Amino acid sequence: MENSPDSAPPLLEVRGISKSFGAVRALQEVDFTLGAGEIHALLGENGAGKSTLIKVVTGVFPRDAGVVRIGGEDIAPRSAKAAVAAGIATVYQEVNLLPNLSVAQNLFLDRQPMRLGIVREGEMRRRAKALLADFGLDIDVAAPLGSYSVAVQHVTAIARAVDLSARVLILDEPTASLDRHEVEILFGIMRQLAKRGIGIVFVSHFLDQVYEISDRITVLRNGRLVGERETASLPRLELIRMMLGRELAETTSERATASEHQARDVCASFEGYGKVGYVAPFNLELRHGEVVGLAGLLGSGRTETARLVFGAERADRGQARVEGAPVRLQSPRDGVRHGFGYCPEERKTDGIVAELTVRENIVLALQAKRGLHRPLSRRDQDEIARRYVKMLDIRPADPERPVGLLSGGNQQKVLLARWLATSPRLLVLDEPTRGIDVGAHAEIIRLIRELCDDGLSLLVISSELDEIVTYSDRVVVLRDRAHVEELAGEAIDVGNILAAIAADGAAVAHEAHA
Amino acid sequence: MRGLPPALITAIVLVAGFAACAVQFPNIASTRVVGNLLTDNAFLGIVATGMTFVIISGGIDLSVGSVIGFSTVFVALAIERWGMPPLVAFVAILVLSAAFGAAMGAVIHVFDLPPFIVTLAGMFLARGASFLLSTESVPITAPVYSTVSDFALRMPGGGRLTTIAIIMLAIVIGGALLLHLTRFGANVYALGGSRATASLMGVAVGKMTVKIYMLSSLLAGIAGIVFSFYTSAGYSLSAVGVELDTIAAVVIGGTLLTGGQGSVIGTFLGVLIQGLIQTYINFDGTLSSWWTKIATGILLFAFIALQQGLVALARRPATKSAGAAT
Numbered sequence: 001m002e003n004s005p006d007s008a009p010p011l012l013e014v015r016g017i018s019k020s021f022g023a024v025r026a027l028q029e030v031d032f033t034l035g036a037g038e039i040h041a042l043l044g045e046n047g048a049g050k051s052t053l054i055k056v057v058t059g060v061f062p063r064d065a066g067v068v069r070i071g072g073e074d075i076a077p078r079s080a081k082a083a084v085a086a087g088i089a090t091v092y093q094e095v096n097l098l099p100n101l102s103v104a105q106n107l108f109l110d111r112q113p114m115r116l117g118i119v120r121e122g123e124m125r126r127r128a129k130a131l132l133a134d135f136g137l138d139i140d141v142a143a144p145l146g147s148y149s150v151a152v153q154h155v156t157a158i159a160r161a162v163d164l165s166a167r168v169l170i171l172d173e174p175t176a177s178l179d180r181h182e183v184e185i186l187f188g189i190m191r192q193l194a195k196r197g198i199g200i201v202f203v204s205h206f207l208d209q210v211y212e213i214s215d216r217i218t219v220l221r222n223g224r225l226v227g228e229r230e231t232a233s234l235p236r237l238e239l240i241r242m243m244l245g246r247e248l249a250e251t252t253s254e255r256a257t258a259s260e261h262q263a264r265d266v267c268a269s270f271e272g273y274g275k276v277g278y279v280a281p282f283n284l285e286l287r288h289g290e291v292v293g294l295a296g297l298l299g300s301g302r303t304e305t306a307r308l309v310f311g312a313e314r315a316d317r318g319q320a321r322v323e324g325a326p327v328r329l330q331s332p333r334d335g336v337r338h339g340f341g342y343c344p345e346e347r348k349t350d351g352i353v354a355e356l357t358v359r360e361n362i363v364l365a366l367q368a369k370r371g372l373h374r375p376l377s378r379r380d381q382d383e384i385a386r387r388y389v390k391m392l393d394i395r396p397a398d399p400e401r402p403v404g405l406l407s408g409g410n411q412q413k414v415l416l417a418r419w420l421a422t423s424p425r426l427l428v429l430d431e432p433t434r435g436i437d438v439g440a441h442a443e444i445i446r447l448i449r450e451l452c453d454d455g456l457s458l459l460v461i462s463s464e465l466d467e468i469v470t471y472s473d474r475v476v477v478l479r480d481r482a483h484v485e486e487l488a489g490e491a492i493d494v495g496n497i498l499a500a501i502a503a504d505g506a507a508v509a510h511e512a513h514a
Numbered sequence: 515m516r517g518l519p520p521a522l523i524t525a526i527v528l529v530a531g532f533a534a535c536a537v538q539f540p541n542i543a544s545t546r547v548v549g550n551l552l553t554d555n556a557f558l559g560i561v562a563t564g565m566t567f568v569i570i571s572g573g574i575d576l577s578v579g580s581v582i583g584f585s586t587v588f589v590a591l592a593i594e595r596w597g598m599p600p601l602v603a604f605v606a607i608l609v610l611s612a613a614f615g616a617a618m619g620a621v622i623h624v625f626d627l628p629p630f631i632v633t634l635a636g637m638f639l640a641r642g643a644s645f646l647l648s649t650e651s652v653p654i655t656a657p658v659y660s661t662v663s664d665f666a667l668r669m670p671g672g673g674r675l676t677t678i679a680i681i682m683l684a685i686v687i688g689g690a691l692l693l694h695l696t697r698f699g700a701n702v703y704a705l706g707g708s709r710a711t712a713s714l715m716g717v718a719v720g721k722m723t724v725k726i727y728m729l730s731s732l733l734a735g736i737a738g739i740v741f742s743f744y745t746s747a748g749y750s751l752s753a754v755g756v757e758l759d760t761i762a763a764v765v766i767g768g769t770l771l772t773g774g775q776g777s778v779i780g781t782f783l784g785v786l787i788q789g790l791i792q793t794y795i796n797f798d799g800t801l802s803s804w805w806t807k808i809a810t811g812i813l814l815f816a817f818i819a820l821q822q823g824l825v826a827l828a829r830r831p832a833t834k835s836a837g838a839a840t
Contacts, residue, residue, distance in 0.1 A: 081716045096714050098707030100774035105700055110716045118695045160715075 009072030011036045011199040012057075012088070012168045017066035019056055026052040027223045030066075034168060034199040039190060041202045041214035041231070045243055045298050045463045049223040050203055054170055058083040058090050070167065089161030093173035095153040097160070099146025104128035106145050107160050135159050135189050151182035155189065162193060169193065170201040175209055187213050205299045207236065219243055237502040243297070244465050244498070264288045266324065267425050267457040268340075270309065273318030279304045280482035281318055286426055286457045291448060293472030294461045295497050301481035302461045303345060306428045309459060310342040311335035322425075336369055341419030343412070345430040345461070351415045354404030358394065359385035361403045361414050366421045388417035392447065412444060426457045433467060445471055465494045477501060520768025521780030523820065527813075528787050535790065539797045545673025547793060549666075552679035555789040557582065557737040557744065559682040559782060561756065562763045563689035564733030566781040569764050570693070571705040571726050572773030573629035577618065577636035578734040579756035581611050583749070584644040585738020590652035590748025600658045608735045614640065615731025619724035633727075637757065644750035651749040659746055678740045685733065690778040702726060706773030762810050763788055766817050787813065 012034040019027040027049045034040050044050050055061045057068055059077030068075055070087055077083035080090070097106045104121075105112075107128045112119040128141040135155050145153055154174055161169055171190075175183045190200055190213060202214055210217065210231070217234060219226040219242040226242045264287045274281030279301045286292055294302040307313040309320075311329035320329050322338045329335055335342065344351055352361055363381045370376065376384075385399035392413040394406075403414055412432060419427055433444050448471050452458050462468045468475055475492050477485040477500040485500035536543040552559075561578045568575045585607050592603035614636065622632045666674035693699040701722050704712040713719045742748055761771075767784030769776025791809045795801045 080714045084716065096711045098704050098711055098715070098774075100707040101700070101703055105703070106715075109700060109704055109712075110697065112697055112700065114697065118691075119697060119700065121695075 009069065010034060011038075011071060012201075013067075013069040013072075014053075014057060015067050015069075017053065017056055017068070018064045019052055019061060020064055025223055027056065030220065030223070030225045031228075032057075032218055032225075033228070034201060036167075036197045036199055037194045038216060039194050039200045039202055039214045041204065041210045041217045042220070043203075043205075043210065043217060043239070043243055044220035044226075048220040048243075050220055051172070052223070053220065054090065054172060054201075054203070058088055058170065084161075084164050084166070087165065087167035088170065089164055089166035089168070090170040090172065091154065091157045091161055091174060093176050095150065095157050097145055097153060097157050099153075100144060102142050103132075103139065103145050103148070103156055104141040106156060107131060107141075107163065131159050131163055132156070136185065149182075150177050151179075151185065154178070154182075154186065158186075158189065158193075162198065166198065168199045168201065170203070172203045173205070174202075175204060175206060183209065205297060207239070207297070211236070237498055240297070240498050240502050244463060244501075264290060267322070268309075268338075269321045271319045271321075273308060273315050273320060275308060275313065275316045278313065278481070279308060282476075282483040284309070284476065284483070286459060288425070288455045288457050289452050290473045291452050291458045291460060291471050293468035293475040294459065294478060295465060295468050295475055296478035296501060298463070299481075300478040300501075301483075302478055303430055304481065305476075305478065305483070306342065306430050306459065306461055309335075309426075310340050310428050312342065336365065336422065339423070339425040341365070341422060341424040341427040343415045343419065343427070343429045343432060345434065352403045352411050355402055357400050358389065358403055358406070358414055359399040362388055362399075362417045362421055365418045369422050384421050388421060392417055392420075393443070409444065413447075416447065420451070424456065426459065427451070428459045428461075430461045431463065432460065433462065433464065465497055468497070469494055479503070520775075520817075520820070521777045521783060524767050524780050524783040524787065524817075528783050528790065531787065531790055535794050535797075539794075542793060542797060545669040545671035547673075549669060549673035549675055549679065551786065551789040551793055552682065553674075553676045553744070554792070555785050556676075556678040556682040557741040557753070558756065558759060558763065558788070559785045560685050560740060561730075561734050561737040562760045562767075562781045562785050563685055563778055564730035565757075565760045565764050566689070566767070566769055566776055566778050567693065567702055567726050568629075568730045569706075569761070569769050569771060570773055570776045571702045571722070572709065573622070573723075573726065574633060574761070575615075575618075575636075575727060575730045575734075576630065576633040576757045577614075577640055578730060578737070578760060579753045579758075580637045580640035580644070581614065581731055581734035582738040582741055582753035582756060583751065584640045584647075585611060585735050586742040586745070586748040586752050587644045587647045587652065587750050588748070589739060589742045590654050591647055593654055593656050594652055600656050604739055607738065608732060611735030611738070612728050612732040615734075616724050616728040618731070619727030620720075622727065623720045623723040629727075641750070641754075647750065648748070649750060651747050653747045654742060659743060662743055663746070678743050681736070681740060685736070686778060686782045693778050698722075698725070703774060706770075706775070759788065759810075762814050766810075766813055768817070771818075 010033050012032070014030065014032040017027055017030045018025070030049065030053060032042070032053065042050050042053070052061065056063045059079050059082050075086045077086055077088070098109070101109070104125045108124050113123045113127065114120065125141050132139065132141065132155070135158070137152065137155055139148065139152065145156060158169070174186060178186060190202070194200055202210070204210055214231045216228065217231050217239065218228045219239070221243065266285055267288045268286045270282065270284040272281045272283065282305065294305060296302050304313065308315050310332060311334045312332050314330050320327050327334070327338055329338070332342070353364070359381055362385050363376055366384070367376055382399065388394070389397050389399055394410050394413045394417070403411055406414065429448070432448070445467060448458060448460065460468070460471065469492055472492060473488070475487045475497060476483050477487065477497055479501055484503070487496055487500070532542070541547065561582065565575055565578060588607050588610070589603050592598040592606065593600050598606070618632050618636045621627060622629050662677045666676045667680070669675055693702065701712070701717050704715065704717050705719065705722055709719055741752060745752065763784035764776070764781050765771055765784070766787055767777070767780030767782070769780060788806070788810055792806050795803055795805050
């Protein structure tokens with residue numbers, strides 16, 4: 001807007017958008033402005049509200065408050081179709097086209113050229129061919145879309161969106177499944193479209209690509225607008241700080257003295273552990289009574305590391321050891337057998353069983369570990385459930401209540417209790433404080449500290465750097481699916497972590513996909 | 515065109531089967547037998563055309579057999595007992611059955627229920643309603659019926675192309691044109707590819723669902739009228755289990771049971787294959803008619819296995835071209 005002092009309204013203007021799902025406030029007073037011919041990156045970590053914002057703007061979700069204007073006119077689309085009619089088209093990461101139809105049918109579905117009620121197949125193919133030629137694609141448009149590569153499908157989706165007279169094009173993680181060469185082609189197309197005056201919203205977690213293609217960046221965090229900047233004048237470190245949180249200056253580490261843990265025994269170790277195309281080989285030592293934090297941006301390989309450690313994903317190289325003895329971790333069962341526990345990030349889908357009671361959820365892993373032949377008696381179950389409800393202060397303190405009725409923080413505690421009941425030696429926590437209110441937040445962190453004082457070894461993933469700095473004895477930093485830095489002792493502070501994440505290495509995000 | 519390769523295999527099986535039968539019983543290779551085959555399977559061809567649309571769209575319609583049964587009883591009673599002119603009775607049953615199908619489609623879409631359950635309920639409902647009308651076989655003596663039955667196009671070689679066979683052929687051709695050449699047809703394939711995606715791409719999924727089940731039931735109603743011409747009676751137990759024969763014909767014709775691929779022509783060939791097996795058994799004279807079911811079962815297995823193979827083959831070039839792009 002600085003460069004257009006005249007009073008012409010911006011192409012897309014979003015003001016004060018709010019959206020709640022039940023008690024969760026997914027978006028609060030978010031603004032977003034997109035000019036014609038601009039490529040605008042929308043960034044933020046998981047749960048920052050990017051997808052919610054896109055879905056509100058495109059009419060998939062109704063909004064609670066705020067306005068959306070296109071060229072100065074208020075719009076309130078109630079469906080994706082209405083949004084398209086208003087000039088906003090979206091291309092999602094999973095291509096939303098029909099693989100069983102021909103390329104031409106996909107491009108012209110529901111708006112085929114007709115004569116006397118009959119689709120003019122030849123005319124449709126000719127137009128499809130001409131349309132794709134604009135995007136540098138020369139393919140047989142009569143062949144099923146599914147017979148082409150993902151890159152071709154993406155370009156087809158974009159061609160369709162643009163041809164639907166889109167003025168605003170939203171690309172949600174369009175490069176996630178493309179290789180370097182295909183990304184170049186896509187970027188060429190994006191630049192060409194921008195030249196034609198189309199505004200493009202680019203959602204991606206590949207920062208290299210964001211810097212390569214975007215003119216401007218808007219960052220969301222925890223459903224709020226953090227800021228909007230010119231890409232050229234925004235240093236990478238500053239950007240990552242915006243995405244991950246607070247100002248550097250405020251964070252002085254208040255950790256418990258880490259040194260006393262150094263002498264402890266190694267609980268589990270991983271040498272040259274990794275999987276091709278998943279996580280680059282890494283070395284990791286986890287000691288009893290120690291908290292190791294995994295830091296990095298979304299998609300940097302944190303969850304992937306956790307899954308390898310637990311055995312949820314099979315490593316294809318390297319050696320894992322438990323208490324010094326070599327072990328093979330091929331499935332979660334192996335992990336459980338060696339005394340590992342894993343609380344996944346997607347609590348709702350991968351963790352708790354909402355219909356079962358607190359008691360049933362807590363004894364689930366213990367029962368699985370014992371096997372079906374040795375059922376836990378009801379009295380034992382009650383005893384275990386009561387102990388952990390008390391120990392972790394799960395509220396309401398009713399073991400017979402279905403877990404689905406508990407708050408997020410208490411569900412997280414139930415999940416913790418489930419693994420603690422198996423007396424694990426190593427517990428992996430993936431975003432243990434995600435979606436939990438501030439009070440419960442502090443409590444979970446206190447629990448993490450207490451648990452490791454009891455000799456448990458913990459591997460914790462978190463996007464909240466302040467948090468990681470508070471409880472970690474060591475911090476492993478990941479970037480582009482590789483472990484790039486390990487910080488210990490005094491070196492652990494938010495600034496060092498940010499610097500490690502932002503380090504502009506030669507590593508290209510796409511190596512992982514190649 | 516889409517769906518033709520599997521249908522081509524169906525055609526090859528049909529031709530090979532016909533040739534094999536003709537070698538053993540030379541009389542089979544006559545217009546007379548072919549004419550009878552078309553007449554005997556006219557109702558099946560009509561209802562299978564509708565089922566093809568339903569299955570390509572990713573659904574299933576278990577109610578068609580019952581709708582046929584209901585239609586025969588309704589038509590018989592309307593003409594013989596209630597004194598309706600035959601044409602009025604036909605229009606009435608077509609309106610009724612179309613409304614019935616539209617209602618099932620609406621229920622499937624609005625309540626987001628599996629078509630299997632909804633049309634299963636429809637199946638019981640229609641069959642029960644036909645018992646309510648009459649539990650006995652009601653002969654139809656209206657003059658129209660004998661006129662229509664007597665009329666036939668002479669084919670060279672003495673074969674007769676009856677009225678109901680002509681109706682069936684017209685519906686098959688019309689169905690093929692509707693499916694392959696119109697926007698409606700393209701939307702049917704789109705729904706079978708993915709309902710959610712089709713909806714995002716602007717297809718009015720709800721309207722389409724209603725129309726598809728309406729078409730299927732409407733054709734089942736026509737099949738019912740044709741069946742009443744074929745038997746000159748209305749009976750509440752007629753066409754029991756026909757929905758399964760119909761589904762078999764559609765699948766043997768190369769339509770994917772999971773939706774998204776298929777053709778009306780393939781379905782027609784599937785109907786002819788079932789008719790051919792029946793004819794062979796009639797000629798043989800010693801085989802029990804249950805062998806039709808057994809042969810159909812074996813063919814069904816073979817075609818499903820074949821489709822899985824084709825699907826697996828179709829996936830391979832996709833990965834290859836992606837690799838070539840790097």
